[in-house]
Amino acid sequence: MKPETVYCKNLCGPRIYHAAPLLRELSRQGFALLVEESGFKTHEDFWRLFKGTGPGKYPPEEEQVQMWFVDEWPRSVSKNTLIVPVDIQEPCPESRKDIAPLLPGQIVPTADEVRDRILRMSAKDGPLTGKKVLINAGPTVEDLDPVRFFSNRSTGKMGLALARAAYVMGADVTLVAGPTSLFFPTYLNLIRVRSAAGMFSAVREQFPNCDMFIAAAAVADFTPENVRQHKIKKTEGKMFLEMRRTTDILKYAGEQKKANQTLIGFSVETTELTRNSRQKLYRKNLDMIVANNPLSEGAGFAGDTNRVTLISREGERKLGKLSKLKTAGIILQEAAKL
Structure with a gap:
């Protein structure tokens, strides 16, 4: 089965290290992770943390899922964007709180929750949609x-x-x-x-x-x-x-x-x-x-x-x-x- 492709947006600087446990687990579960083109240093860090993961085309196709890492609430997002809050003020990347996506000023949620949200977005109209x-x-x-x-x-x-x-x-x-x-x-x-x-x-x-x-x-x-x-x-x-x-x-x-x-x-x-x-x-x-x-x-x-x-x-x-x-x-x- 073809893996789900997820485009990682705004993943640079300290965010990449805070997001590392989540992305590593998503990669282990078979998701194909592509990073937004935002400079050589980001690509270098990304390749070092996630072998076989690379830059993707931006903007992606309208129906493809984007994972947008933010420390401030964005003014607007597209319909297939999963907002993943990352508090870059946290002293240790591994100190994480299990909180909801879509809430600003918090740190990365669990991999299982993000996985489920990505699969729901990718599925479009599932057999239980609206039920x-x-x-x-x-x-x-x-x-x-x-x-x-x-x-x-x-x-x-x-x-x-x-x-x-x-x-x-x-x-x-x-x-x-x-x-x-x-x-x-x-x-x-x-x-x-x-x-x-x-x-x-x-x-x-x-x-x-x-x-x-x-x-x-x-x-x-x-x-x-x-x-x-x-x-x-x-x-x-x-x-x-x-x-x-x-x-x-x-x-x-x-x-x-x-x-x-x-x-x-x-x-x-x-x-x-x-x-x-x-x-x-x-x-x-x-x-x-x-x-x-x-x-x-x-x-x-x-x-x-x-x-x-x-x-x-x-x-x-x-x-x-x-x-x-x-x-x-x-x-x-x-x-x-x-």
Whole structure:
């Protein structure tokens, strides 16, 4: 596949060294980087930092992506220009803050975020352009007392991968995320929640206005009946806790779903994966379900890969071991056809 070509504008002086970690990572990911002609010294620095990268024709073709490195907000930009703020007053090029592009006076954002923005610009009209996609991700935390809580092994990586893939394909993405240590790109409409009740409340508010809802979160099925105001003291013998069911978010969405909405769920099963997942597909009025067994090699929580089966009313498609980002792209390609 032909690499995406990105024209780097205004990359001279200290900016080239501040931008070096970002550009090095983009080069590693396969982007072809061309630098604006602005003098021999810039070309010399650029070639030393990025072997095989060179000057490009300027101005580039109208539809090609430009990456404009700035320390002050420009008066005007073309439609395919990605503004990358670089604060040249920072004492060390490696001291970086993960902030949004399009905000002046800050330092270079993460390579993953810039990558996604470049791919979205390059794709023009993606299969989800103009669509509002709602995704939930991560675990929920159910408090027992001020010290203890119940949760699960979900990290939110699969949900984040889906959000990134949906954005690249042109969607306006809202992500409802439970507690996780992941960094979320600034292009997402991010809603942070803690508990199953909080996640249900956020989804209930956002669901009526979305075109597609992907329920990728690992929401607690049970929560303590009462949250203690003080730490429960250790005593002799057994302790019994009274738990109650949480609201089934996916079931609620299936009951509220309109004809023009697409609903995708996830199923985590350790036995009878296909049978149990297909039953869930019909029981909860889903258009597609993504089934996986966390005991399978390369699947499950925390890792960067997954191994899933996509099940719809028309059939099923089994995917091999793939990165979660690649898996997310295939899920969304199939979802866009529904």
